[in-house]
Amino acid sequence: MGHMLELPMTSGPLADPMVPVPYRIERLRRETHDTFTLDLAATNGAGVTSFGPGQFNMLYVFGVGEVPLSISSDPEECPALEHTTRMVGAVTNAIGGLKRGDLIGVRGPFGSQWPVAEETGRDVAIVAGGIGLAPLRPALYYLMNHREKYGKIVLLYGARTPEDILYKRELEHWRGKFDLEIQVTVDRGASGWRGNVGVVTTLAGRAPFDPSNTVALVCGPEVMMRFAVMELMKRGVEARRVYVSMERNMKCAVGFCGHCQYGPHFICKDGPVFRFDRIEPIFGKAEI
Amino acid sequence: MIQPLDSLIREHIFFKGLDDRHIRFIAGCAMNVRFDEKQYIFREGDPADQFYFIREGLVSVELMVPQKGPAVVQTVGDGDILGWSWLTFPYRWHFDARAVRATRALSFDGKCLRAKCDEDHDLGYELLKRFASVVTERLEATRLQLLDLYGTHA
Amino acid sequence: MAAETTALAPSLAIEAKELPQLFAAISKRGFQILGPTIREGAIVYDQLKSVEDLPRGWTDEQSAGKYRLVRRQDQALFGYNVGPQAWKKFLHPPVQCLWKAKKDGSGFEIVTENPSSQKFAFFGIRACELRAIGILDKVLTGGAYCDSGYKTRRDDIFLVAVNCSQAGGTCFCASMGAGPRVTSGYDLALTEILEGKSHYFVVEIGSPLGAKVMAEVTHRDTTQKDREDVDRIVAETQEHMSRSLETAGLKELLYRNYEHPRWDEVAGRCLTCANCTMVCPTCFCTTVEDVTDLTGQNAERWRKWDSCFTMDFSYIHGGSVRTTPKSRYRQWMTHKLAAWTDQFGEIGCVGCGRCIAWCPVGIDITEEVRAIRESDPAAAKAR
Numbered sequence: 001m002g003h004m005l006e007l008p009m010t011s012g013p014l015a016d017p018m019v020p021v022p023y024r025i026e027r028l029r030r031e032t033h034d035t036f037t038l039d040l041a042a043t044n045g046a047g048v049t050s051f052g053p054g055q056f057n058m059l060y061v062f063g064v065g066e067v068p069l070s071i072s073s074d075p076e077e078c079p080a081l082e083h084t085t086r087m088v089g090a091v092t093n094a095i096g097g098l099k100r101g102d103l104i105g106v107r108g109p110f111g112s113q114w115p116v117a118e119e120t121g122r123d124v125a126i127v128a129g130g131i132g133l134a135p136l137r138p139a140l141y142y143l144m145n146h147r148e149k150y151g152k153i154v155l156l157y158g159a160r161t162p163e164d165i166l167y168k169r170e171l172e173h174w175r176g177k178f179d180l181e182i183q184v185t186v187d188r189g190a191s192g193w194r195g196n197v198g199v200v201t202t203l204a205g206r207a208p209f210d211p212s213n214t215v216a217l218v219c220g221p222e223v224m225m226r227f228a229v230m231e232l233m234k235r236g237v238e239a240r241r242v243y244v245s246m247e248r249n250m251k252c253a254v255g256f257c258g259h260c261q262y263g264p265h266f267i268c269k270d271g272p273v274f275r276f277d278r279i280e281p282i283f284g285k286a287e288i
Numbered sequence: 289m290i291q292p293l294d295s296l297i298r299e300h301i302f303f304k305g306l307d308d309r310h311i312r313f314i315a316g317c318a319m320n321v322r323f324d325e326k327q328y329i330f331r332e333g334d335p336a337d338q339f340y341f342i343r344e345g346l347v348s349v350e351l352m353v354p355q356k357g358p359a360v361v362q363t364v365g366d367g368d369i370l371g372w373s374w375l376t377f378p379y380r381w382h383f384d385a386r387a388v389r390a391t392r393a394l395s396f397d398g399k400c401l402r403a404k405c406d407e408d409h410d411l412g413y414e415l416l417k418r419f420a421s422v423v424t425e426r427l428e429a430t431r432l433q434l435l436d437l438y439g440t441h442a
Numbered sequence: 443m444a445a446e447t448t449a450l451a452p453s454l455a456i457e458a459k460e461l462p463q464l465f466a467a468i469s470k471r472g473f474q475i476l477g478p479t480i481r482e483g484a485i486v487y488d489q490l491k492s493v494e495d496l497p498r499g500w501t502d503e504q505s506a507g508k509y510r511l512v513r514r515q516d517q518a519l520f521g522y523n524v525g526p527q528a529w530k531k532f533l534h535p536p537v538q539c540l541w542k543a544k545k546d547g548s549g550f551e552i553v554t555e556n557p558s559s560q561k562f563a564f565f566g567i568r569a570c571e572l573r574a575i576g577i578l579d580k581v582l583t584g585g586a587y588c589d590s591g592y593k594t595r596r597d598d599i600f601l602v603a604v605n606c607s608q609a610g611g612t613c614f615c616a617s618m619g620a621g622p623r624v625t626s627g628y629d630l631a632l633t634e635i636l637e638g639k640s641h642y643f644v645v646e647i648g649s650p651l652g653a654k655v656m657a658e659v660t661h662r663d664t665t666q667k668d669r670e671d672v673d674r675i676v677a678e679t680q681e682h683m684s685r686s687l688e689t690a691g692l693k694e695l696l697y698r699n700y701e702h703p704r705w706d707e708v709a710g711r712c713l714t715c716a717n718c719t720m721v722c723p724t725c726f727c728t729t730v731e732d733v734t735d736l737t738g739q740n741a742e743r744w745r746k747w748d749s750c751f752t753m754d755f756s757y758i759h760g761g762s763v764r765t766t767p768k769s770r771y772r773q774w775m776t777h778k779l780a781a782w783t784d785q786f787g788e789i790g791c792v793g794c795g796r797c798i799a800w801c802p803v804g805i806d807i808t809e810e811v812r813a814i815r816e817s818d819p820a821a822a823k824a825r
Contacts, residue, residue, distance in 0.1 A: 016554060016590065017587050018540050018541070018743070019540075019541055019552055019554060020552065022549050022550060022551075024549075034440065043549075060732070062543065062545060062550050062734075062741055063543075063732060063733070063734030063738060063741040064732060065732040066730070066732065086440070086759075088440060088759040088760070089759055101548055102548050102549075103548060103549030103550060105550075105552075129437065129438060130437065130438030131438070158438070159438060160436070160438040160439060164438065185363075187433045187436065187437075187438065188433070189348070189359070189360035191357065193360070194346075194388050194389065195346075195363075195388075196346065196363045196365065197348060197360045197361065197362050197363045198362040198363055198429055198433065199429045199432045199433055201429065201432065202425070202429050206365075206366065206367050206368075220437070220438075221437040221438065223432070223435060223437055224432070224437050227428075227432060247758060248756065248758060248763065249755065249756050249757050249758050249762075249763075251728070251729050251730045251748075252728070252730060254586075254587040255585050255586070255587060256581075256582060256587070256589055256726070256728065257727060257728045257729065257730065257745075257748070258726060258727035258728070258748075258750065259727065259729070259748070259755060259756070261773075261777065261781070263781060264780070264781035264784035264785055266785070269585070269586065281697070282700075285700055286769075287763060287764045287765065287766060287768075287769035287772075288700070288763075288769075288773075440759075440760070
């Protein structure tokens, strides 16, 4: 896959990619009723020395298990790491029960990246659905840190309800500080909500970017990505300029366990970020 | 800048491809309107004799639910078409529409257009085709909303 | 060292009764000899204490969903094909502890397990199995990450291969280009020859270590007849393959037939029992289990064989991606015969036929490919 940032793939001094490195929890922030963000700091210099936007770590809770979580912090703030997750299973619930000062194991970073470094000079359309905003956040940070290299940057973000909107303060800050168009919509309104109500894919149909010179980054539930990609391509964005982030069961993250296969691709090393034309033949096919 | 209605309509993607005479007729049924924040554009049950093209702003399509108050089902914004009940019997609004913030729009005389469509089937077909697209897009979007894709899969 | 290797011809002959010398020469170099032996009615791979542990005078009768051991008329030591086990169980263990961790304060410390230093000799490995090991080498050591445990075990293996003198009832290695003749990747390659009262082996030397070992075994040079016999035996084995699998355009065939009705048909038979993945010499999928003891102070990470046929294999929050048996059978076959080529540059199947023999309902992968090929809509259009 040619669209990598020039950042190393393997973690620190530990040679064995199956052994987690202990990180300390600096902060555990509740974002919504079922979603929280972990701020992690390395304990002894070992661990993730750099990462690219779109990559993920395997987080280990002692004795409970591991879960793949996208890194959602600024790549230029590394080695500080942030991960935002919903509580959906044994491990994520266990992580939610940890507190400041506890140690959590980290293996990574793994996977492919959003092509932000390569696609300078273009408009950037970011379409995020639900928790899908978390893996896109590092790309947003990168774009903000290098704003002058891009044309129009548009963030279209769909959440379930106004209470489920992530990074509220940050979105406001970005809206105010940077030349960045942010449109937020919710599937279901609430009293006091004076913004868009409806699916995020509708916003893609008329957002202010030039389809002939846009790179689109899409992340969210697969159905949402299907429709978002359809809208983007209907508007004229080429398939080879659309990127999506896929998810499958993952156990090892290093290409050995076979669980994360998606057609011929291993999500842990060929993904999770895929250029859309490369997976178009199987995208949307049931049970692949 | 005040743009003549003719050219505004001609340029908009919704009316693209229509014959000049149809565009002139439609322009003749159109006028600029303004809604203040929180102003109702139409109410459930009222006769549906217009449709709108939102030039700038945000409009919520709502249903008044007893004990819960107004429930917003969808919002429509810049460049969207609002209202299709003028085309189908019984020509009454089934939802409320309210401006979320100050909104400028073009309002079209649906009653007049209905009569003209009955006479001129070509115009009727062209308008129906376009409104069919609007309805299907909204329906697809609504179905996605129903799927509650961001909800937890319990 | 160099003088020893050039002194020996590339192939020699040894009498069957000299095999114990071969065993001795291998064991004295610290290799534990593993090879075929009979356990509970099947020929499995286990420790061989002597030549007598080999299944002398036995053969296997295999067909779809059937495996039986039957007595031979002669005393052949390798007169059978492959059983339910693949050599992968020694290189890629079914159950393995990756590391142990101990809680200290609010954190923990991890200690990795060192792999055992025992070296192994695989005695009696077939061509298809050698190819399978080469395939696993690519999967587990040929990418960005290297499975160090596998590599350690793999580097020290002494390989004594055997050319098959008969085609098994489910074999199709010839179609896959994986046999029946052993061509490379071995230390020694044996071909068993029984003629009337004589019982001997032609031994082809494939490495300097193989030459050193053979120097310690009573041997003679091979004759022209010996070499012709080897060719004849291998040719006959090849001719008698009971099955075939056309590999031309196979990847594209399967990629364009994700919706072929044959998948529904095979799903009606497949029990998703996962036998095929357990016996397959190239299936490598594993799962990871994190466990603690009752005190909660000590944790371990274990790696275990897994199968894409299980319901949980593709589970992500809320449900599995592949819930239907159809999707799981399709995943296995498409991975093995198509996706593998994109992933590792070669096809993942070696034609050993184990999946056919050990499938309780006798599903035959060669038959499934044939059925799809024969009713491939794209091919029909082209005609």
